[in-house]
Amino acid sequence: MRSLIDIAQLSISEIDALLEKANDIIDNPSKYAEKCKGKKLATLFFEPSTRTRLSFEAAMYELGGNVLGFSEAQSSSSAKGESVADTAKTVSCYADIIAMRHPKEGAPLVASLNASIPVINAGDGGHNHPTQTLTDLLTIKREKGGFENITVGFCGDLKFGRTVHSLITALRRYNNVKFIFISPNELKIPEYVRESLKSDKVDFVETTDLEAVMGTLDVLYMTRVQRERFFNEEEYLRLKDSYILTPEKLENAKSDLSIMHPLPRVNEISVAIDSDPRACYFKQVLNGKYVRMALILMLLEVE
């Protein structure tokens, strides 16, 4: 029995196999329509979500399985003080696999250590979001053909953005990937990420100037400033609109740039960009369902 808590738990060949499976599901959906008949996915969401929870649920339904769960902590017994460990043991009696989102970093890991069924981390605090990373990797693979020899710009809240941390962890393992981190000084990548990249001699630069680097990027990964992680509302209000991508700012961008965003967006990408053929963020939304179908099959060991 295996869980997925951190994207680093998957080898490059396992990621390749998952992406290949997701592409096969896209091409041959009927082949997979009954693969999880009789199986149940529990979605335990202690924090708000639209895409992750609904794509997990759609994924399980499209595999012929069923779904149970809750979408907010207040409607579960955690509101009465039940621990994550006891919740995981309890849900193991009712379901075959768990997808858990929690505001506390490490909560899905605690669940996995106490559950008797696989647990998938659907986002823990500002830490990790491995299934968003699989979504992002599938999107990059489909748009760029692979992960080598690309320059990836991450822009916005690189301090609290868990999707950023997970995607860096995944992409740094490929050859000749260059990272450009674009953020206000207050929202730079965490020190542990910077030190780890330096010690492994991964090529990266940090800047506050998006337009200065725009022309060098193959992928631009925009992010929302994570209001829910700030202790100080004034600081959030000061930083929230640090970067707003508009058509004018794309003037020097490559013609095959892929513009990504894990969503939800607030103001970071003007809606005028949505009709630009380089916009990939709604493709990511759809890819998220297929890659989660592939992951459920892998963790339930369904061929």
Ligand code: CP
């Ligand atoms: N990308 C993402 O995690 O979106 P949700 O918060 O809507 O699940």
